[in-house]
Amino acid sequence: MSAQFLATDSLPFCKGCGHSLVAKGIGQALDAIQGLSPRDVIVVTDIGCIGIIDKEFATHTIHGLHGRSIALASGIRLGLENPGKKIIVLLGDGGATIGMQHLLDAAHRNLDLKVIVHNNMLYGMTGGQPSSLTPCGYKTSIMPEGKADAGIDLVALVAAAGAPMAMRTIASAAMSAQIGDLLAAEGFAFLEVLELCTSHGVKLNPGKSVAAIAKEAGLELKILRNPHASPATILTEVRPSLLEKISPIAREWQRGLPWTQKADRSPSNTARRISIVLAGSAGEGVQTSAEILAQAAMSCGLHVSKKGSYPVTVGIGFSMAEVIISEAPIRYTGAGSPDVLLICSEDGLEKVKGLLNAKGRGMVYLDATLEPAFRRFLGHASDASLQIRAYREIAGAKSALLAAVSHYLRREGELPLEAFEASIRRHMGEKTNLDAIMKDFEA
Amino acid sequence: MPDNSNRSLIDGSLLMVEAAAQAGVDSFVGYPITPANLLYLYSSKRFPLVLPATDEITTLQWMSGLSASGRIPMTATSYPGLALMLESIGMAFMMELPMLIILAQRLGPATGSATCNAQGDLLLLRGINSGGYPIPVFCASDLEGCWIMAAKAAATAQTLRTPVVLLTSKEMAMTLRDWDLSSLPPLAKGAVKAFNASKDFLPYAAAPFGAPSLDRAVPGVPDFLPLGNEKARVRLTASTHDEKGDLQHASPAALANTARLYDKIVLNLPLYTEYRHMDRKADTLVIAFDVTAEAAWDAAEMLEGEGKLIDLLVPGTLFPVPPVYLEIASRYRRVIVAEENHDGQYRKILFGEAGRQGVSGVNAVGKMVSPLDILKEAVR
Numbered sequence: 020m021s022a023q024f025l026a027t028d029s030l031p032f033c034k035g036c037g038h039s040l041v042a043k044g045i046g047q048a049l050d051a052i053q054g055l056s057p058r059d060v061i062v063v064t065d066i067g068c069i070g071i072i073d074k075e076f077a078t079h080t081i082h083g084l085h086g087r088s089i090a091l092a093s094g095i096r097l098g099l100e101n102p103g104k105k106i107i108v109l110l111g112d113g114g115a116t117i118g119m120q121h122l123l124d125a126a127h128r129n130l131d132l133k134v135i136v137h138n139n140m141l142y143g144m145t146g147g148q149p150s151s152l153t154p155c156g157y158k159t160s161i162m163p164e165g166k167a168d169a170g171i172d173l174v175a176l177v178a179a180a181g182a183p184m185a186m187r188t189i190a191s192a193a194m195s196a197q198i199g200d201l202l203a204a205e206g207f208a209f210l211e212v213l214e215l216c217t218s219h220g221v222k223l224n225p226g227k228s229v230a231a232i233a234k235e236a237g238l239e240l241k242i243l244r245n246p247h248a249s250p251a252t253i254l255t256e257v258r259p260s261l262l263e264k265i266s267p268i269a270r271e272w273q274r275g276l277p278w279t280q281k282a283d284r285s286p287s288n289t290a291r292r293i294s295i296v297l298a299g300s301a302g303e304g305v306q307t308s309a310e311i312l313a314q315a316a317m318s319c320g321l322h323v324s325k326k327g328s329y330p331v332t333v334g335i336g337f338s339m340a341e342v343i344i345s346e347a348p349i350r351y352t353g354a355g356s357p358d359v360l361l362i363c364s365e366d367g368l369e370k371v372k373g374l375l376n377a378k379g380r381g382m383v384y385l386d387a388t389l390e391p392a393f394r395r396f397l398g399h400a401s402d403a404s405l406q407i408r409a410y411r412e413i414a415g416a417k418s419a420l421l422a423a424v425s426h427y428l429r430r431e432g433e434l435p436l437e438a439f440e441a442s443i444r445r446h447m448g449e450k451t452n453l454d455a456i457m458k459d460f461e462a
Numbered sequence: 463m464p465d466n467s468n469r470s471l472i473d474g475s476l477l478m479v480e481a482a483a484q485a486g487v488d489s490f491v492g493y494p495i496t497p498a499n500l501l502y503l504y505s506s507k508r509f510p511l512v513l514p515a516t517d518e519i520t521t522l523q524w525m526s527g528l529s530a531s532g533r534i535p536m537t538a539t540s541y542p543g544l545a546l547m548l549e550s551i552g553m554a555f556m557m558e559l560p561m562l563i564i565l566a567q568r569l570g571p572a573t574g575s576a577t578c579n580a581q582g583d584l585l586l587l588r589g590i591n592s593g594g595y596p597i598p599v600f601c602a603s604d605l606e607g608c609w610i611m612a613a614k615a616a617a618t619a620q621t622l623r624t625p626v627v628l629l630t631s632k633e634m635a636m637t638l639r640d641w642d643l644s645s646l647p648p649l650a651k652g653a654v655k656a657f658n659a660s661k662d663f664l665p666y667a668a669a670p671f672g673a674p675s676l677d678r679a680v681p682g683v684p685d686f687l688p689l690g691n692e693k694a695r696v697r698l699t700a701s702t703h704d705e706k707g708d709l710q711h712a713s714p715a716a717l718a719n720t721a722r723l724y725d726k727i728v729l730n731l732p733l734y735t736e737y738r739h740m741d742r743k744a745d746t747l748v749i750a751f752d753v754t755a756e757a758a759w760d761a762a763e764m765l766e767g768e769g770k771l772i773d774l775l776v777p778g779t780l781f782p783v784p785p786v787y788l789e790i791a792s793r794y795r796r797v798i799v800a801e802e803n804h805d806g807q808y809r810k811i812l813f814g815e816a817g818r819q820g821v822s823g824v825n826a827v828g829k830m831v832s833p834l835d836i837l838k839e840a841v842r
């Protein structure tokens with residue numbers, strides 16, 4: 020059988036390095052697979068001495084970053100249409116340390132990758148630093164007294180993550196059969212090869228064989244299997260355009276009176292624009308109420324913008340929305356000091372306190388439960404720009420802001436109430452307490 | 463008045479995702495981060511392959527694997543995520559893997575304020591690769607721009623075989639506005655030029671610059687074959703390499719290849735230079751991008767109402783900086799660069815730390831630059 024997969028006469032490793040034994044074992048194991056062509060194999064290599072082997076393989080090769088080879092290989096597996104292609108990942112104990120999450124994740128997902136970790140118990144290329152796999156007492160250049168804590172048992176860890184097959188062996192000239200088993204396994208399969216770095220490991224740990232080191236460290240040569248591991252599923256589904264799901268808002272209503280009276284306009288071409296802040300609590304429909312208002316304005320041919328703000332814990336605390344309604348298309352969406360403030364919960368009041376004090380503040384529509392807190396903050400002076408009603412009590416917590424909007428629209432006449440009502444129905448169907456929301460709060 | 467428009471309440475995220483899909487992006491790798499949340503949500507309802515990754519390094523590595531196997535992946539992130547992706551973006555650049563990264567900016571430094579707007583990632587984007595090798599960076603400056611620039615970014619990633627960033631911000635990505643969907647122009651699908659099997663395949667060999675190409679190859683861009691293909695061996699590497707993809711120290715062949723990577727992005731700039739220049743021969747030019755460009759349009763309109771003209775330059779291609787921007791700026795006595803960051807990142811990139819006479823900045827942190835801010839500087 021000719022060596023089709025690996026050019027073995029020019030392996031780039033130091034004399035006696037275990038990497039050469041593993042590489043030859045891979046080449047022989049690939050050669051032994053009937054009908055397999057080098058185009059059927061993708062070798063993914065990590066950084067480190069192992070990463071300079073690509074050139075010797077006749078297969079597809081890809082050489083990426085330190086510790087990331089398994090993640091890169093995972094991406095290839097997730098993207099390849101042909102599941103018959105074999106993906107072999109070669110990395111060292113350093114790369115496995117850096118990319119341990121990638122390793123456990125690929126094992127857990129059971130992605131069809133064959134991963135070989137060359138564990139020579141140190142980072143070779145950079146001069147011999149310890150990795151998380153370096154056993155206790157093993158000496159490296161920056162720890163000549165020996166590593167103080169035990170190395171991780173990667174085989175046990177990978178098996179615990181759910182890999183169908185995880186094994187450990189010692190590098191030898193007779194390891195092609197074991198690599199053959201690895202390549203023949205279904206799904207994710209893992210092999211840790213214990214070996215010595217002749218340049219950095221042997222000198223500092225004289226006379227120690229790999230077998231002796233493994234025994235001392237309690238690293239058994241073993242095969243662990245999870246026979247019930249289910250194969251990875253990669254779902255693909257053609258999905259329709261997002262635009263198909265958007266319902267346009269038709270122009271159905273006349274604008275409210277204030278939009279048609281030209282008298283209050285400045286002489287410049289500046290279009291009329293109002294900003295409305297809705298302030299309440301998370302879970303009380305603040306953002307939806309704002310969208311309903313915005314779409315009601317759209318249905319009257321006006322332009323709108325709507326933005327929300329809430330704490331990172333979206334289920335608790337304040338929720339605030341800012342709606343701008345304008346005659347002209349809206350470019351800049353900043354609001355400055357709002358023209359109208361609708362406040363229906365304590366969280367909301369707390370959040371907009373700064374705006375209440377602002378110069379040129381507009382109308383405030385406040386829920387009755389908040390009056391004491393509001394007075395404590397702003398005093399008892401009578402205020403023509405303040406409307407206080409029992410929105411929460413009448414419409415319920417979740418519809419209180421909608422009730423405040425309806426009150427505002429009835430009072431100021433910005434939009435016909437029918438437009439607002441239709442917008443509520445469009446969002447919520449018929450199952451709303453429309454009567455309570457649309458109650459005449461001016462009566 | 464009959465109204466035939468198709469007006470909907472829509473945010474920039476939706477338009478960016480849909481446009482990217484129409485321009486050829488076929489997979490999304492996601493990691494949740496504010497304010498890119500909506501981009502992830504819409505992507506999960508749009509792309510054929512949607513993969514939730516464990517972190518941002520994994521995200522970029524998976525995208526690289528997807529891209530090397532022939533797919534066109536996208537992700538959406540913000541600065542903290544981008545910071546983790548950097549090394550892998552360099553890898554994808556070196557391997558010449560097309561992909562799209564939408565960067566929704568938020569207030570830094572570090573985790574900063576996730577839901578506060580900012581435009582503070584320009585310097586990082588300009589210097590994204592060690593050695594200063596640029597990648598194309600686009601920016602949308604209104605809702606229509608979200609549509610057009612996302613498609614342009616996705617197409618450029620494919621044409622030039624490179625990672626591309628589409629820059630946006632919390633305000634552009636998450637604010638809902640009414641928009642006439644029937645006004646959106648149709649989009650062209652991008653394409654990666656595949657290898658023609660009649661010659662030997664070298665994964666990093668590309669048509670030269672300055673010579674007409676027989677097969678309509680873009681100069682400097684190698685033809686593509688995916689990993690696992692049957693035609694020819696593919697060899698990809700993030701390390702310095704020659705045309706064959708063989709890892710080399712700093713041989714002339716390898717350095718020539720690295721120089722080509724620079725030329726590929728910079729010399730092909732005319733293929734993807736996008737900008738708007740409102741040219742009324744005013745003596746003041748305002749340069750602004752993202753939502754700040756919209757404030758600048760408003761400022762121009764307000765000033766016009768008061769009888770004063772200013773001109774605008776709205777860059778669609780932010781990086782590499784198209785030379786035409788500096789040529790345009792040189793025609794104005796005053797140039798104002800408005801941006802939402804502390805010390806004028808784009809201004810300094812355009813005009814250097816020393817600046818030039820007549821160049822000033824309007825900046826804001828923790829709040830949007832308003833039309834009034836720009837107006838005040840313009841009449842100063």
Ligand code: SF4
Binds near residue numbers: 036068139
């Ligand atoms: S330095 Fe060590 S790991 Fe690297 S090739 Fe030499 S012996 Fe092998």
